[in-house]
Amino acid sequence: MLASILQIGEDHAAEHLNRTILVTAAKDTASTRWAAEIIALLERTVRITIDTDVVTRPHLELIVGGVKHRSHCRRLYAEIDAARATIGFEATVRGRGEAPALFAATAACTVAAATLSALIDDPALPTVKFPLTLDFAHLGIPATALEREINFTGSVLIGAGAVAHGFLRALRNVHARGILPIVDPKAVGEGVLNRCLYLTPDDVGLNKAEVLAARAQPDFPQLQITSAVETFTSFTKRNGPTATAIVTVDSRRARRSIQSELPGRVLDASTTDVRGVVVHSNLQPNPHACLSCIYRHVADEHAREQSIADGLGIPLETVKSGFISKDVAVMIARRHSQINPEAITGMAFDSLFRQLCAEQALATPEGRQVLAPFAFVSSLAGNLLVIELLRCAAGLSNTNYWSVDPWGAPKRQTRILRRRVPECEFCSRPEVDEVAKELWGAGDRWW
Ligand SMILES: [Zn+2]
Structure with missing residues (x-):
């Protein structure tokens, strides 16, 4: 395919x-x-x-x-x-x-x-x-709760793609202060400009985290936005455990690896091409579903990785590494002459797949291709992520999962509390609860 x-x-x-x-x-x-x-x-x-x-x-x-x-x-x-x-x-x-x-x-x-x-x-x-x-x-948030000041010191924004752009644009509308690092190891690809609204064409090839921090900063007089060009795992190694992980990455695998670093709180938003937006949150010690429960490894994911590997003509193990290295980009371009290796270097395999699928799925009547997801889908994810954050800060969040149809209006009835998945690769491990208690104790000590 x-x-x-x-x-x-x-x-x-x-x-x-x-x-x-x-x-x-x-x-x-x-x-x-x-x-x-x-x-x-x-x-x-x-x-x-x-x-x-x-x-x-x-x-x-x-x-x-x-x-x-x-x-x-x-x-x-x-x-x-x-x-x-x-x-x-x-x-x-x-x-x-x-x-x-x-x-x-x-x-x-x-x-x-x-x-x-x-x-x-x-x-x-x-x-x-x-x-x-x-x-x-x-x-699910009263207008008065929007006035609350949120101190982001201790939080990390993971991923600097379209949802992260949507999140920061939404965050302009509330009172944010403190320090917020953006962590992303990748570079800006060409296909994201229609939905990463802080970017301009000149930003292609620059580090995603650095350029988003620089472009968004003028919107936040009280919040200092910093950047780290690395994975969340290496960021955690240098800085210790993260109190609040705001997750906007592309892949299920990356989400599971973030959960395994045991942040005190997770706020997560994802999009499924143009069709769906999902928001998840959890607070340690967490008796309910974790990020790895929500994005557990599924057969479909394996099939997807396999089809990426087959289609691009590269080994499955390379796809599992997550990102397209310079060498792999050259290898892909050798087989597919229409691909510019520089444009895909540093990109996540998932992003490339998403982009290529979207290009095919949405042909205009003139036969030209338009990229999806559209800006409004990732922006909606970003807005709902800010709303979830405010709900958590106000102690209003008694659910942990919200699935929203971006082509309809968000409905409170689709908010649910998801239970743990017994075979979850993270929270089914017996030591997790103990470590979480030790690390994060009584829970809500920030904000
Ligand atoms: Zn779990």
């Missing part, structure tokens, strides 16, 4: 869908700000214009807030107030109050999903049921 995917002769740079959206936003501050959030999520995937003079025929007009439409094309209306956001094909009336910035940012992801669904008529995409309403009560 992968071999056929690799026949795609496209450059790995992010492609724009050849469609145009006219965005018309009301002049009030809330609508203007919200429109800017929505545009940021869409503009690296489709053409956006706010000017009717430039484009004669947009494919869709997105109307944000109570304002009159400006075109005769298909129209989508988005409205937000203190309690909810609504997106539909008919205008709605705004209720009372202004949404907190974090809720508006989360709702921007929902609007982006609805907009892309209305714009792209592709059976490969999940369907959106219109009108779509995101009731903020489902986010």
Whole structure:
């Protein structure tokens, strides 16, 4: 399967869908700000214009807030107030109050999903049921808890990919202080620019952790963002146990290795191509599911690694190492001439697989490829991760797993408490609970 995917002769740079959206936003501050959030999520995937003079025929007009439409094309209306956001094909009336910035940012992801669904008529995409309403009560955090100051000293952000970008962009909307290191051993690949919103094309080839820290820092006057170009395992060896691990890495295997370092708390978010977002959290000593329970080794994972190995023509053991080294990149490029070895050096095998699959799954009507997951999926994961963090900080988190459909509105009913998996490679070991108790004792001593 992968071999056929690799026949795609496209450059790995992010492609724009050849469609145009006219965005018309009301002049009030809330609508203007919200429109800017929505545009940021869409503009690296489709053409956006706010000017009717430039484009004669947009494919869709997105109307944000109570304002009159400006075109005769298909129209989508988005409205937000203190309690909810609504997106539909008919205008709605705004209720009372202004949404907190974090809720508006989360709702921007929902609007982006609805907009892309209305714009792209592709059976490969999940369907959106219109009108779509995101009731903020489902986010499970009262607006007052968003005012709490969070001290990140002792926390580590692991992974500097799309979800980490989404996390930091969401974190702009709360009060963060202290020191937060970003740990990632890899370099920026070409295919991530449409969803790593802090990056520019000049950043390709630079260290992911360093460039994200540098680009995000101006958004955080009270928080010092540092970087470490290494794995979490080597970071832990140098710095000792981590109180809070904020996990945004690509692979199941990497997640299990992070859990085995026994952080005091884990906050984790992942995406499954464009179809799913999952948030998990745990606090040691932890009687419930751990990160290794949630992302336990499955047969499917082995099959996936095997198919990556077969497709790329490299040994299975090399794929298991996680990252594409310079030598392996050259080996892959020798077999697949359309691949530029420099562009994939330092990339995770999982990321390459994800990218190549996404490129095939989402062909535009013109036959061009567009990269997925879209920015809004990883941004939603980042927003929900910040919400989970605030819920933990406020002592509101009595569940440890939240699976959300990015093409619908997050629903509180899908939050559950998952139990330990008896054969878990980490928490089934008898010494784990003892060490956790010794290390992290009574539990919640930070924040
Ligand atoms: Zn476990």
